[in-house]
Amino acid sequence: MEITVLAVGAATFLLAGFVKGTIGLGLPTVAMGLLGLVMPPAAAAAVLVVPSLVTNAWQMLAGGALAPLLRRLWPMLLGVVAGTLAGSRTVGLAGPWAAAGLGAALAAYGLVGLARLRLPRPTAAQEAWLAPLVGVATGLVTAATGVFVLPAVPWLQALGLGKDDLVQALGLSFTVSTVALGAGLLLERLYDPGLALLSLAALGPAAVGMAIGQAVRARVSEPVFRTAFLAGLALLGLWLMLRTLS
Template sequence: MDMTVFTVGAATFLLAGFVKGTIGLGLPTVAMGFLGLVVTPAAAAAVLVVPSLVTNAWQMLAGPALRPLLVRLWPMMAGVVAGTLVGSRLVGLAGPWASVGLGAALAAYGIVGLAKLRLPRPSPAQEAWLGPLVGVATGLVTAATGVFVLPAVPWLQALGLAKDDLVQALGLSFTVSTVALGLGLLMERLYDPDLALLSLAALVPAALGMIIGQQVRARVSEPVFRTVFMAGLTALGAWLLVRGLT
Protein backbone atom coordinates (compact mmCIF):
# COMPACT_ATOMS: atom_id res chain seq x y z
CA MET A 1 0.00 0.00 0.00
CA ASP A 2 1.48 3.37 -1.02
CA MET A 3 1.48 6.48 1.15
CA THR A 4 -1.39 8.09 -0.78
CA VAL A 5 -3.75 5.22 -0.03
CA PHE A 6 -2.63 5.11 3.61
CA THR A 7 -3.18 8.87 4.03
CA VAL A 8 -6.57 8.79 2.34
CA GLY A 9 -7.55 5.81 4.50
CA ALA A 10 -6.59 7.50 7.76
CA ALA A 11 -8.32 10.75 6.79
CA THR A 12 -11.39 8.83 5.64
CA PHE A 13 -11.89 7.00 8.92
CA LEU A 14 -11.24 10.18 10.90
CA LEU A 15 -14.00 11.89 8.88
CA ALA A 16 -16.28 8.85 9.01
CA GLY A 17 -15.92 8.62 12.79
CA PHE A 18 -16.59 12.35 13.08
CA VAL A 19 -19.82 12.02 11.10
CA LYS A 20 -20.97 9.05 13.18
CA GLY A 21 -20.14 10.86 16.41
CA THR A 22 -22.14 13.89 15.27
CA ILE A 23 -25.30 12.32 13.84
CA GLY A 24 -25.16 8.70 15.00
CA LEU A 25 -24.63 7.04 11.62
CA GLY A 26 -22.63 7.32 8.43
CA LEU A 27 -19.31 5.65 9.24
CA PRO A 28 -19.59 2.76 6.74
CA THR A 29 -21.18 4.99 4.11
CA VAL A 30 -18.48 7.66 4.28
CA ALA A 31 -15.71 5.07 4.48
CA MET A 32 -16.92 3.15 1.43
CA GLY A 33 -17.40 6.34 -0.55
CA PHE A 34 -13.98 7.88 -0.01
CA LEU A 35 -11.99 4.63 0.03
CA GLY A 36 -13.73 3.78 -3.23
CA LEU A 37 -11.78 6.64 -4.79
CA VAL A 38 -8.42 4.92 -4.26
CA VAL A 39 -9.07 1.17 -3.85
CA THR A 40 -11.57 -1.39 -5.11
CA PRO A 41 -14.94 -1.66 -3.32
CA ALA A 42 -13.97 -5.16 -2.14
CA ALA A 43 -10.80 -3.88 -0.49
CA ALA A 44 -12.65 -0.89 0.99
CA ALA A 45 -15.29 -3.19 2.48
CA ALA A 46 -12.63 -5.46 3.97
CA VAL A 47 -10.87 -2.55 5.70
CA LEU A 48 -14.25 -1.30 6.92
CA VAL A 49 -15.20 -4.46 8.83
CA VAL A 50 -13.43 -3.98 12.19
CA PRO A 51 -14.13 -0.25 12.81
CA SER A 52 -17.70 -0.66 11.63
CA LEU A 53 -18.28 -3.75 13.78
CA VAL A 54 -16.81 -2.20 16.94
CA THR A 55 -18.57 1.17 16.67
CA ASN A 56 -21.92 -0.31 15.70
CA ALA A 57 -21.79 -3.03 18.36
CA TRP A 58 -21.17 -0.29 20.94
CA GLN A 59 -24.19 1.60 19.57
CA MET A 60 -26.29 -1.59 19.63
CA LEU A 61 -25.43 -2.40 23.25
CA ALA A 62 -25.79 1.17 24.59
CA GLY A 63 -29.43 0.95 25.64
CA PRO A 64 -31.98 -1.15 27.50
CA ALA A 65 -34.14 -2.12 24.51
CA LEU A 66 -31.92 -4.70 22.81
CA ARG A 67 -33.98 -7.75 23.81
CA PRO A 68 -37.37 -6.41 22.61
CA LEU A 69 -35.73 -5.09 19.45
CA LEU A 70 -34.25 -8.52 18.74
CA VAL A 71 -37.67 -10.11 19.24
CA ARG A 72 -39.28 -7.61 16.90
CA LEU A 73 -36.57 -7.33 14.23
CA TRP A 74 -35.07 -10.82 14.01
CA PRO A 75 -36.93 -11.69 10.75
CA MET A 76 -35.45 -8.60 9.13
CA MET A 77 -31.98 -9.43 10.48
CA ALA A 78 -32.26 -12.99 9.15
CA GLY A 79 -33.16 -11.51 5.77
CA VAL A 80 -30.08 -9.25 5.90
CA VAL A 81 -27.79 -12.23 6.48
CA ALA A 82 -29.43 -14.34 3.77
CA GLY A 83 -29.45 -11.51 1.24
CA THR A 84 -25.81 -10.62 1.89
CA LEU A 85 -24.54 -14.19 1.60
CA VAL A 86 -26.57 -14.95 -1.52
CA GLY A 87 -25.65 -11.59 -3.04
CA SER A 88 -21.96 -12.16 -2.33
CA ARG A 89 -22.16 -15.29 -4.41
CA LEU A 90 -24.27 -13.84 -7.24
CA VAL A 91 -22.91 -10.29 -7.65
CA GLY A 92 -20.32 -9.49 -5.01
CA LEU A 93 -17.94 -6.59 -4.57
CA ALA A 94 -15.38 -8.12 -6.92
CA GLY A 95 -17.69 -7.68 -9.92
CA PRO A 96 -17.04 -5.14 -12.69
CA TRP A 97 -20.07 -3.04 -11.72
CA ALA A 98 -19.23 -2.75 -8.01
CA SER A 99 -17.99 0.85 -8.29
CA VAL A 100 -21.06 1.87 -10.26
CA GLY A 101 -23.33 0.24 -7.70
CA LEU A 102 -21.47 1.94 -4.86
CA GLY A 103 -21.87 5.35 -6.48
CA ALA A 104 -25.55 4.75 -7.17
CA ALA A 105 -26.21 3.63 -3.59
CA LEU A 106 -24.43 6.65 -2.09
CA ALA A 107 -26.23 9.10 -4.39
CA ALA A 108 -29.60 7.48 -3.71
CA TYR A 109 -29.09 7.62 0.05
CA GLY A 110 -28.01 11.25 -0.15
CA ILE A 111 -31.06 12.19 -2.23
CA VAL A 112 -33.40 10.38 0.17
CA GLY A 113 -31.83 12.25 3.07
CA LEU A 114 -32.02 15.65 1.36
CA ALA A 115 -35.64 15.10 0.35
CA LYS A 116 -36.44 13.95 3.90
CA LEU A 117 -38.53 11.14 2.50
CA ARG A 118 -40.35 9.00 5.05
CA LEU A 119 -42.06 5.70 4.41
CA PRO A 120 -45.56 5.33 5.82
CA ARG A 121 -45.71 3.47 9.11
CA PRO A 122 -46.57 -0.19 8.48
CA SER A 123 -49.21 -2.05 10.41
CA PRO A 124 -48.09 -5.06 12.52
CA ALA A 125 -49.41 -7.39 9.82
CA GLN A 126 -47.50 -5.53 7.11
CA GLU A 127 -44.34 -5.44 9.21
CA ALA A 128 -44.46 -9.22 9.62
CA TRP A 129 -43.98 -9.88 5.90
CA LEU A 130 -42.32 -6.66 4.73
CA GLY A 131 -39.56 -6.79 7.37
CA PRO A 132 -37.87 -9.93 5.97
CA LEU A 133 -38.14 -8.54 2.41
CA VAL A 134 -36.49 -5.29 3.49
CA GLY A 135 -33.76 -7.36 5.15
CA VAL A 136 -33.10 -9.39 1.99
CA ALA A 137 -33.05 -6.23 -0.13
CA THR A 138 -30.62 -4.58 2.30
CA GLY A 139 -28.40 -7.67 2.18
CA LEU A 140 -28.32 -7.68 -1.61
CA VAL A 141 -27.38 -3.99 -1.68
CA THR A 142 -24.72 -4.65 0.96
CA ALA A 143 -23.20 -7.49 -1.05
CA ALA A 144 -23.12 -5.41 -4.24
CA THR A 145 -21.92 -2.09 -2.81
CA GLY A 146 -20.64 -2.50 0.77
CA VAL A 147 -23.24 0.09 1.86
CA PHE A 148 -25.95 -1.20 4.20
CA VAL A 149 -28.22 1.80 4.71
CA LEU A 150 -30.81 1.13 1.99
CA PRO A 151 -33.56 0.24 2.42
CA ALA A 152 -32.89 -0.60 6.09
CA VAL A 153 -32.58 2.96 7.45
CA PRO A 154 -35.80 4.37 5.90
CA TRP A 155 -37.65 1.23 7.00
CA LEU A 156 -36.48 1.44 10.61
CA GLN A 157 -37.33 5.14 10.67
CA ALA A 158 -40.86 4.26 9.57
CA LEU A 159 -41.51 1.85 12.45
CA GLY A 160 -42.33 4.60 14.93
CA LEU A 161 -39.57 3.69 17.38
CA ALA A 162 -38.63 6.09 20.16
CA LYS A 163 -35.45 8.09 19.47
CA ASP A 164 -33.14 5.99 21.67
CA ASP A 165 -34.71 2.76 20.43
CA LEU A 166 -34.20 3.86 16.82
CA VAL A 167 -30.51 4.56 17.45
CA GLN A 168 -30.15 1.12 19.04
CA ALA A 169 -32.09 -0.53 16.21
CA LEU A 170 -29.77 1.12 13.67
CA GLY A 171 -26.79 -0.20 15.64
CA LEU A 172 -28.30 -3.69 15.58
CA SER A 173 -28.95 -3.55 11.82
CA PHE A 174 -25.49 -2.21 11.03
CA THR A 175 -23.81 -4.78 13.28
CA VAL A 176 -25.62 -7.69 11.63
CA SER A 177 -24.87 -6.25 8.18
CA THR A 178 -21.18 -5.87 9.02
CA VAL A 179 -20.90 -9.45 10.25
CA ALA A 180 -22.75 -10.73 7.17
CA LEU A 181 -20.53 -8.65 4.88
CA GLY A 182 -17.42 -10.03 6.56
CA LEU A 183 -18.71 -13.58 6.09
CA GLY A 184 -19.45 -12.83 2.45
CA LEU A 185 -15.93 -11.50 1.91
CA LEU A 186 -14.48 -14.62 3.55
CA MET A 187 -16.72 -16.83 1.46
CA GLU A 188 -15.44 -15.15 -1.71
CA ARG A 189 -11.82 -15.14 -0.42
CA LEU A 190 -11.61 -11.34 -0.51
CA TYR A 191 -10.46 -10.86 3.10
CA ASP A 192 -6.72 -11.40 3.50
CA PRO A 193 -4.49 -10.90 6.60
CA ASP A 194 -3.04 -7.61 5.35
CA LEU A 195 -6.51 -6.11 5.02
CA ALA A 196 -7.41 -7.45 8.47
CA LEU A 197 -4.46 -5.60 10.01
CA LEU A 198 -5.41 -2.40 8.17
CA SER A 199 -8.99 -2.81 9.36
CA LEU A 200 -7.77 -3.09 12.95
CA ALA A 201 -5.54 -0.03 12.53
CA ALA A 202 -8.49 1.95 11.14
CA LEU A 203 -10.09 1.76 14.60
CA VAL A 204 -7.74 4.50 15.84
CA PRO A 205 -8.76 7.35 13.51
CA ALA A 206 -12.40 6.19 13.57
CA ALA A 207 -12.51 6.33 17.37
CA LEU A 208 -10.76 9.70 17.43
CA GLY A 209 -13.21 11.05 14.89
CA MET A 210 -16.16 9.80 16.96
CA ILE A 211 -14.85 11.55 20.07
CA ILE A 212 -14.47 14.83 18.17
CA GLY A 213 -17.91 14.42 16.59
CA GLN A 214 -19.57 13.81 19.94
CA GLN A 215 -18.04 17.00 21.28
CA VAL A 216 -19.13 18.99 18.22
CA ARG A 217 -22.69 17.63 18.41
CA ALA A 218 -23.55 19.95 21.30
CA ARG A 219 -22.25 23.02 19.43
CA VAL A 220 -23.47 22.49 15.86
CA SER A 221 -27.05 22.27 14.62
CA GLU A 222 -27.59 18.60 13.75
CA PRO A 223 -30.18 19.35 10.98
CA VAL A 224 -27.72 21.71 9.25
CA PHE A 225 -24.85 19.23 9.56
CA ARG A 226 -27.05 16.40 8.29
CA THR A 227 -28.09 18.46 5.24
CA VAL A 228 -24.47 19.28 4.39
CA PHE A 229 -23.51 15.64 4.90
CA MET A 230 -26.27 14.35 2.61
CA ALA A 231 -25.40 16.89 -0.08
CA GLY A 232 -21.75 15.87 0.03
CA LEU A 233 -22.68 12.21 -0.06
CA THR A 234 -24.88 12.77 -3.13
CA ALA A 235 -22.05 14.56 -4.94
CA LEU A 236 -19.54 11.83 -4.02
CA GLY A 237 -21.92 9.11 -5.17
CA ALA A 238 -22.59 10.89 -8.45
CA TRP A 239 -18.84 11.23 -9.06
CA LEU A 240 -18.23 7.52 -8.40
CA LEU A 241 -21.16 6.61 -10.63
CA VAL A 242 -19.98 8.77 -13.53
CA ARG A 243 -16.38 7.57 -13.12
CA GLY A 244 -17.51 3.96 -13.16
CA LEU A 245 -19.53 4.42 -16.35
CA THR A 246 -16.83 6.26 -18.30
Protein backbone atom coordinates in the same frame (compact mmCIF):
# COMPACT_ATOMS: atom_id res chain seq x y z
CA MET B 1 3.33 1.62 3.88
CA GLU B 2 3.86 5.18 2.67
CA ILE B 3 3.44 8.03 5.15
CA THR B 4 0.89 9.61 2.80
CA VAL B 5 -1.32 6.52 2.89
CA LEU B 6 -1.13 6.36 6.70
CA ALA B 7 -1.95 10.06 7.06
CA VAL B 8 -4.87 9.88 4.64
CA GLY B 9 -6.10 6.73 6.38
CA ALA B 10 -6.00 8.31 9.84
CA ALA B 11 -7.76 11.49 8.68
CA THR B 12 -10.30 9.44 6.75
CA PHE B 13 -11.36 7.32 9.70
CA LEU B 14 -11.39 10.29 12.07
CA LEU B 15 -13.84 12.05 9.74
CA ALA B 16 -15.85 8.90 8.99
CA GLY B 17 -16.13 8.10 12.70
CA PHE B 18 -17.34 11.64 13.42
CA VAL B 19 -20.04 11.37 10.75
CA LYS B 20 -21.16 8.01 12.13
CA GLY B 21 -21.18 9.25 15.71
CA THR B 22 -23.27 12.27 14.77
CA ILE B 23 -25.98 10.76 12.55
CA GLY B 24 -25.56 7.03 13.16
CA LEU B 25 -24.27 5.98 9.73
CA GLY B 26 -21.85 6.90 6.95
CA LEU B 27 -18.54 5.35 8.00
CA PRO B 28 -18.25 2.89 5.07
CA THR B 29 -19.40 5.46 2.50
CA VAL B 30 -17.00 8.20 3.63
CA ALA B 31 -14.11 5.82 4.24
CA MET B 32 -14.42 3.99 0.92
CA GLY B 33 -14.66 7.28 -0.96
CA LEU B 34 -11.53 8.81 0.58
CA LEU B 35 -9.41 5.64 0.81
CA GLY B 36 -10.09 5.08 -2.87
CA LEU B 37 -7.82 8.07 -3.53
CA VAL B 38 -4.74 6.22 -2.25
CA MET B 39 -5.45 2.48 -2.61
CA PRO B 40 -7.48 0.03 -4.74
CA PRO B 41 -11.13 -0.50 -3.74
CA ALA B 42 -10.51 -4.12 -2.68
CA ALA B 43 -7.76 -3.02 -0.30
CA ALA B 44 -9.93 -0.20 1.03
CA ALA B 45 -12.72 -2.68 1.76
CA ALA B 46 -10.32 -4.91 3.69
CA VAL B 47 -9.10 -1.97 5.80
CA LEU B 48 -12.71 -1.06 6.55
CA VAL B 49 -13.68 -4.38 8.19
CA VAL B 50 -12.42 -3.89 11.77
CA PRO B 51 -13.40 -0.22 12.33
CA SER B 52 -16.79 -0.82 10.74
CA LEU B 53 -17.53 -3.89 12.85
CA VAL B 54 -16.35 -2.39 16.14
CA THR B 55 -17.99 1.01 15.72
CA ASN B 56 -21.27 -0.61 14.67
CA ALA B 57 -21.17 -2.90 17.72
CA TRP B 58 -20.33 0.11 19.91
CA GLN B 59 -23.29 2.02 18.49
CA MET B 60 -25.53 -1.01 18.98
CA LEU B 61 -24.55 -1.47 22.64
CA ALA B 62 -24.45 2.23 23.59
CA GLY B 63 -28.20 2.54 24.15
CA GLY B 64 -30.34 0.91 26.78
CA ALA B 65 -33.10 -0.76 24.76
CA LEU B 66 -31.30 -3.50 22.83
CA ALA B 67 -33.56 -6.39 23.90
CA PRO B 68 -36.83 -4.69 22.78
CA LEU B 69 -35.20 -3.70 19.50
CA LEU B 70 -34.04 -7.28 18.92
CA ARG B 71 -37.54 -8.59 19.57
CA ARG B 72 -38.98 -6.13 17.10
CA LEU B 73 -36.31 -6.19 14.39
CA TRP B 74 -35.23 -9.86 14.26
CA PRO B 75 -37.30 -10.68 11.13
CA MET B 76 -35.56 -7.89 9.23
CA LEU B 77 -32.15 -8.90 10.59
CA LEU B 78 -32.69 -12.53 9.60
CA GLY B 79 -33.58 -11.33 6.12
CA VAL B 80 -30.38 -9.25 6.01
CA VAL B 81 -28.27 -12.34 6.73
CA ALA B 82 -30.12 -14.43 4.15
CA GLY B 83 -29.94 -11.75 1.47
CA THR B 84 -26.25 -11.01 2.07
CA LEU B 85 -25.16 -14.64 1.98
CA ALA B 86 -27.32 -15.32 -1.07
CA GLY B 87 -25.84 -12.33 -2.87
CA SER B 88 -22.23 -12.83 -1.74
CA ARG B 89 -21.25 -14.26 -5.12
CA THR B 90 -22.10 -10.90 -6.68
CA VAL B 91 -19.70 -8.86 -4.49
CA GLY B 92 -17.84 -6.46 -6.72
CA LEU B 93 -19.72 -7.57 -9.84
CA ALA B 94 -22.43 -4.92 -9.86
CA GLY B 95 -20.06 -2.23 -11.09
CA PRO B 96 -20.14 1.53 -10.51
CA TRP B 97 -23.67 2.01 -11.84
CA ALA B 98 -25.16 0.01 -8.96
CA ALA B 99 -23.32 2.15 -6.40
CA ALA B 100 -24.28 5.32 -8.26
CA GLY B 101 -27.91 4.23 -8.28
CA LEU B 102 -27.71 3.55 -4.57
CA GLY B 103 -26.28 7.02 -4.01
CA ALA B 104 -29.06 8.59 -6.06
CA ALA B 105 -31.69 6.75 -4.02
CA LEU B 106 -30.07 7.87 -0.76
CA ALA B 107 -29.88 11.48 -1.90
CA ALA B 108 -33.49 11.43 -3.08
CA TYR B 109 -34.71 9.95 0.19
CA GLY B 110 -32.82 12.54 2.24
CA LEU B 111 -34.16 15.42 0.16
CA VAL B 112 -37.72 14.09 0.29
CA GLY B 113 -37.42 13.82 4.06
CA LEU B 114 -36.15 17.38 4.33
CA ALA B 115 -39.24 18.40 2.38
CA ARG B 116 -41.24 16.68 5.19
CA LEU B 117 -42.54 13.92 2.92
CA ARG B 118 -42.05 10.68 4.85
CA LEU B 119 -42.82 7.01 4.36
CA PRO B 120 -46.05 6.08 6.15
CA ARG B 121 -45.62 4.27 9.44
CA PRO B 122 -46.48 0.57 8.89
CA THR B 123 -49.15 -1.12 10.95
CA ALA B 124 -48.22 -4.15 13.06
CA ALA B 125 -49.68 -6.48 10.42
CA GLN B 126 -47.76 -4.73 7.61
CA GLU B 127 -44.54 -4.77 9.61
CA ALA B 128 -44.81 -8.53 10.14
CA TRP B 129 -44.55 -9.36 6.43
CA LEU B 130 -42.64 -6.32 5.14
CA ALA B 131 -39.73 -6.55 7.61
CA PRO B 132 -38.24 -9.81 6.19
CA LEU B 133 -38.55 -8.46 2.64
CA VAL B 134 -36.77 -5.24 3.64
CA GLY B 135 -34.05 -7.35 5.25
CA VAL B 136 -33.50 -9.54 2.19
CA ALA B 137 -33.41 -6.50 -0.09
CA THR B 138 -30.90 -4.79 2.22
CA GLY B 139 -28.74 -7.92 2.21
CA LEU B 140 -28.70 -8.13 -1.58
CA VAL B 141 -27.75 -4.45 -1.86
CA THR B 142 -25.06 -4.95 0.79
CA ALA B 143 -23.55 -7.87 -1.11
CA ALA B 144 -23.57 -5.96 -4.40
CA THR B 145 -22.23 -2.60 -3.17
CA GLY B 146 -20.78 -3.00 0.33
CA VAL B 147 -23.16 -0.27 1.60
CA PHE B 148 -25.68 -1.25 4.27
CA VAL B 149 -28.20 1.57 4.23
CA LEU B 150 -30.97 0.79 1.73
CA PRO B 151 -33.75 0.00 2.20
CA ALA B 152 -33.05 -0.60 5.91
CA VAL B 153 -32.52 3.05 6.90
CA PRO B 154 -35.78 4.45 5.44
CA TRP B 155 -37.62 1.45 6.92
CA LEU B 156 -36.20 1.99 10.41
CA GLN B 157 -36.99 5.68 10.25
CA ALA B 158 -40.58 4.91 9.20
CA LEU B 159 -41.06 2.86 12.39
CA GLY B 160 -41.23 6.07 14.39
CA LEU B 161 -38.28 5.33 16.70
CA GLY B 162 -36.89 8.06 18.93
CA LYS B 163 -33.49 9.63 18.29
CA ASP B 164 -31.42 7.29 20.45
CA ASP B 165 -33.48 4.20 19.58
CA LEU B 166 -33.05 4.94 15.88
CA VAL B 167 -29.28 5.27 16.20
CA GLN B 168 -29.12 2.04 18.22
CA ALA B 169 -31.31 0.23 15.68
CA LEU B 170 -29.00 1.42 12.91
CA GLY B 171 -26.01 0.08 14.83
CA LEU B 172 -27.76 -3.26 15.28
CA SER B 173 -28.65 -3.50 11.61
CA PHE B 174 -25.18 -2.47 10.45
CA THR B 175 -23.48 -4.91 12.84
CA VAL B 176 -25.48 -7.80 11.44
CA SER B 177 -24.79 -6.59 7.89
CA THR B 178 -21.04 -6.32 8.54
CA VAL B 179 -20.83 -9.82 10.03
CA ALA B 180 -22.92 -11.28 7.21
CA LEU B 181 -20.84 -9.52 4.54
CA GLY B 182 -17.59 -10.69 6.17
CA ALA B 183 -18.91 -14.25 6.29
CA GLY B 184 -19.91 -14.06 2.64
CA LEU B 185 -16.47 -12.74 1.64
CA LEU B 186 -14.74 -15.51 3.58
CA LEU B 187 -16.96 -18.18 2.04
CA GLU B 188 -16.20 -16.85 -1.42
CA ARG B 189 -12.49 -16.38 -0.54
CA LEU B 190 -12.67 -12.71 -1.46
CA TYR B 191 -11.37 -11.25 1.82
CA ASP B 192 -7.73 -10.13 1.86
CA PRO B 193 -6.29 -10.85 5.35
CA GLY B 194 -3.02 -9.12 4.43
CA LEU B 195 -4.40 -5.74 5.49
CA ALA B 196 -5.70 -6.92 8.87
CA LEU B 197 -3.11 -4.93 10.86
CA LEU B 198 -3.88 -1.74 8.96
CA SER B 199 -7.57 -2.36 9.54
CA LEU B 200 -6.92 -2.77 13.27
CA ALA B 201 -4.87 0.46 13.33
CA ALA B 202 -7.74 2.33 11.65
CA LEU B 203 -9.94 1.55 14.65
CA GLY B 204 -8.20 4.21 16.79
CA PRO B 205 -9.04 7.32 14.76
CA ALA B 206 -12.49 5.93 13.92
CA ALA B 207 -13.27 5.49 17.62
CA VAL B 208 -12.03 8.99 18.48
CA GLY B 209 -14.10 10.52 15.69
CA MET B 210 -17.17 8.55 16.74
CA ALA B 211 -16.85 9.66 20.37
CA ILE B 212 -16.69 13.30 19.27
CA GLY B 213 -19.72 12.80 17.01
CA GLN B 214 -21.73 11.18 19.82
CA ALA B 215 -20.95 14.12 22.08
CA VAL B 216 -22.28 16.47 19.41
CA ARG B 217 -25.43 14.38 18.94
CA ALA B 218 -26.12 14.37 22.69
CA ARG B 219 -26.32 18.17 22.65
CA VAL B 220 -28.86 18.58 19.86
CA SER B 221 -32.65 18.38 20.05
CA GLU B 222 -34.80 15.75 18.33
CA PRO B 223 -35.90 18.07 15.44
CA VAL B 224 -32.34 19.22 14.83
CA PHE B 225 -31.13 15.61 14.87
CA ARG B 226 -33.75 14.53 12.33
CA THR B 227 -32.77 17.41 10.03
CA ALA B 228 -29.09 16.52 10.37
CA PHE B 229 -29.88 12.83 9.80
CA LEU B 230 -31.77 13.50 6.56
CA ALA B 231 -29.24 16.05 5.34
CA GLY B 232 -26.50 13.53 6.10
CA LEU B 233 -28.27 10.89 4.02
CA ALA B 234 -28.59 13.31 1.11
CA LEU B 235 -24.93 14.32 1.30
CA LEU B 236 -23.74 10.72 1.62
CA GLY B 237 -25.82 9.80 -1.41
CA LEU B 238 -24.38 12.63 -3.47
CA TRP B 239 -20.88 11.66 -2.33
CA LEU B 240 -21.44 8.05 -3.36
CA MET B 241 -22.67 9.16 -6.79
CA LEU B 242 -19.70 11.46 -7.37
CA ARG B 243 -17.19 8.87 -6.13
CA THR B 244 -18.47 6.08 -8.37
CA LEU B 245 -19.00 8.18 -11.50
CA SER B 246 -15.78 10.23 -11.33
